[in-house]
Amino acid sequence: MTFDYSAILSSRAAAAASPWKGYPPYHFVGGNIDEPTVPSEALAEAVKKVLLAEGHDMAKYGMESGPQGYLPLRQFICDNLKRCAAMKVSPDEVLVTTGSLQAMDLVNAALLEPGDVVVLEGANYGGALSRLRKLGVDFVGVDLDEGGMRMDSLRDTMEALKADGRKPKMIYTIPTVQNPTGTVMSTERRLEMLEIARDYDVPIFEDDCYADLIWEGERPPAIYSLDTDGRVIYCATFSKTIAPALRVGYIVAPWTVLKHIMPLKTDGGSGALEQMVLAEYLPSNFERHVNGLLPMLKEKAEAMTQSLDEHFGASADYIKPIGGIYIWVTLPDMVDTRKLSAAAAAAGVALNPGPEWSVDGEANKHRMRLCFGHPSVENIKEGIAKLADVCHREFGVPLRSGNVHRG
Amino acid sequence: MTFDYSAILSSRAAAAASPWKGYPPYHFVGGNIDEPTVPSEALAEAVKKVLLAEGHDMAKYGMESGPQGYLPLRQFICDNLKRCAAMKVSPDEVLVTTGSLQAMDLVNAALLEPGDVVVLEGANYGGALSRLRKLGVDFVGVDLDEGGMRMDSLRDTMEALKADGRKPKMIYTIPTVQNPTGTVMSTERRLEMLEIARDYDVPIFEDDCYADLIWEGERPPAIYSLDTDGRVIYCATFSKTIAPALRVGYIVAPWTVLKHIMPLKTDGGSGALEQMVLAEYLPSNFERHVNGLLPMLKEKAEAMTQSLDEHFGASADYIKPIGGIYIWVTLPDMVDTRKLSAAAAAAGVALNPGPEWSVDGEANKHRMRLCFGHPSVENIKEGIAKLADVCHREFGVPLRSGNVHRG
Known part of the structure; x- marks a missing residue:
């Protein structure tokens, strides 16, 4: 016989964790930072x-x-x-x-x-x-x-x-x-x-x-x-x-x-x-260490915005970061980032869908948060290209990416 | 004007901490351990x-x-x-x-x-x-x-x-x-x-x-x-x-x-x-380290029981420790360890009164917990002697301690 805990859990314990599966190849979520910068x-x-x-x-x-x-x-x-x-x-x-x-x-x-x-x-x-x-x-x-x-x-x-x-x-x-x-x-x-x-x-x-x-x-x-x-x-x-x-x-x-x-x-x-x-x-x-982080973060932010420009073109709108480790991206209205997130996860790309990151989920369902603090510049470029592929496949946008016309 | 938080605290936040005052000279509470043993x-x-x-x-x-x-x-x-x-x-x-x-x-x-x-x-x-x-x-x-x-x-x-x-x-x-x-x-x-x-x-x-x-x-x-x-x-x-x-x-x-x-x-x-x-x-x-701790803890436990015997005599009853860092002491019924604790604190001795360490506070009000993991053998001896003095002054027991008849 196995003891049944489900019958005695408190109301706070309703959620259940899944066993940890490791990180996806393109990990654009979470407050992780750049590994080489840890002193x-x-x-x-x-x-x-x-x-x-x-x-x-x-x-x-x-x-x-x-x-x-x-x-x-x-x-x-x-x-x-x-x-x-x-x-x-x-x-x-x-x-x-x-x-x-x-x-x-x-x-x-x-x-x-x-x-x-x-x-x-x-x-x-x-x-x-x-x-x-x-x-x-x-x-x-x-x-x-x-x-x-x-x-x-x-x-x-x-x-x-x-x-x-x-x-x-x-x-x-x-x-x-x-x-x-x-x-x-x-x-x-x-x-x-x-x-x-x-x-x-x-x-x-x-x-x-x-x-x-x-x-x-x-x-x-x-x-x-x-x-x-x-x-x-x-x-x-x-x-x-x-x-x-x-x-x-x-x-x-x-x-x-x-x-x-x-x-x-x-x-x-x-x-x-x-x-x-x-x-x-x-x-x-501390001061010197932080000053050393900033150019690297800026470079990563630019890699991400350039990749978004290249692969999503006018389909991706965002405020250009002047700090931090994330970008808030607005996609065309027809994109549901919860569905995009699920499809991207299957392709190894993790992102935060807008509804989880906003009070009015419906009004933000075509938005997403992408974190750039942890992945390398190369990984960012590859991951955003993959994400554009997934997005095109699922929602028909972006229509054009770089020099490639999808359709 | 100073903002008044007391009006908006949650029910969980009723308790208020006091500023930390440092450790008392005879600190027989808490799960602290022997300083030299930290590797x-x-x-x-x-x-x-x-x-x-x-x-x-x-x-x-x-x-x-x-x-x-x-x-x-x-x-x-x-x-x-x-x-x-x-x-x-x-x-x-x-x-x-x-x-x-x-x-x-x-x-x-x-x-x-x-x-x-x-x-x-x-x-x-x-x-x-x-x-x-x-x-x-x-x-x-x-x-x-x-x-x-x-x-x-x-x-x-x-x-x-x-x-x-x-x-x-x-x-x-x-x-x-x-x-x-x-x-x-x-x-x-x-x-x-x-x-x-x-x-x-x-x-x-x-x-x-x-x-x-x-x-x-x-x-x-x-x-x-x-x-x-x-x-x-x-x-x-x-x-x-x-x-x-x-x-x-x-x-x-x-x-x-x-x-x-x-x-x-x-x-x-x-x-x-x-x-x-x-x-x-x-x-x-780990195994070697723990084996090294045990003789020292045993020595401290014995210092505490011997000091209790010497200064409290038959007034202090306890189970002789075979492990751990504390002793549960039973004093005569007339001793209220909450009052003893307050008086001892004034003399620099900290202890856990029985009512805080038991379900039935009233039945355990003449009991106390004394921790011996942190203080030195010398500090234990001095502190227990002081505690006996305070206890005698407040409650008339122990009547005799060591070769000294108090009264």
């Missing part, structure tokens, strides 16, 4: 140094730093946020997390109840939307343009909700290299967002996971830095700059709310070794 | 080797191993469980977690709803009880004796619940070096527990976090190894043998339930570096 040798030196100096402190759950995370790392985070994002914060306002995914789970858990409303960019990180769905939280999408979330649309949304007697729990935003559109919100819009948040008395959750990866134009000050009344909760990560598998992210928040977030982190802390190696490596290397 | 140098060598060989794989969230954790570590876990606990499992049945605390959270999340019932040892890990309380889960305590959970009491408990129309969601047990009693359940009792679980059609959650630390007698086979119908979910950790701050634990479970547990781990994986260094270090070092 393995420098990290190996750093970890050796810090282990010999402080390894014995790992005998205690929080080392000598307590439950908020390794203090030298929190200090670096503060120094770096001051340099890059104009934020003036102290290590007491930082909580190190297992990547920004745990940061998001913790902030959500602290603020959200089923039936609550969150206002966010209408095209959005699929993992943010799926988390809110699981929590039974309603979310309302705000329009975007080439400058990110539109403030007129935000104000209209807030006003409509107010008229409806519904007060949002927060505005969730990715203002810098927005996921998936890659847009960057200007300082002016950031100030306007703060004004709207004040007018409607709601906090802002600022997700800044990709903000280090801008190769064109200036990185604006974080919304957190412009806030004068402790209204912003901030999260970011080293996944996109050092290595995603390291799982080191963080929350920055006023103690008034951080003290309520901390008891929800019930895992006894995030891994010490990763915090220690980053605290040793980053202070003298 | 820092060997870990430094191992991490360097593995980073140079495979560091670039950290560019992907799951490296080349997928979402269940670093495959070489999962393979070691299987090999080691076969050697130590008679378990025959494959890496496909293993999920690496951020310590066993996350393992516990995940298993609870997969199975438990508010109002559910869990049956467990009546004296228990405080963190297990507080988690169940937060989930709104009822728990029913089973009596313990020197051989761990009593099977007559377990059957009575199950029968009483059945008569009451309540079917428990699981039996949670720490069969090997039970927390806090330090008891080890015999193979016979394990088989009987499985029989009872079959009779009442419930699964068993076996928490084996301290099982490596037995210095007297044989480690019995895991309940998981004796099970024939996939009824047992198992968790353990390297926190107590290598270092708690590394945060590497794991779940072993039949795929029928593991596939439902996996989607609940929404943090993008646990830290890769820690998994990599353990996979490199453990295969050729």
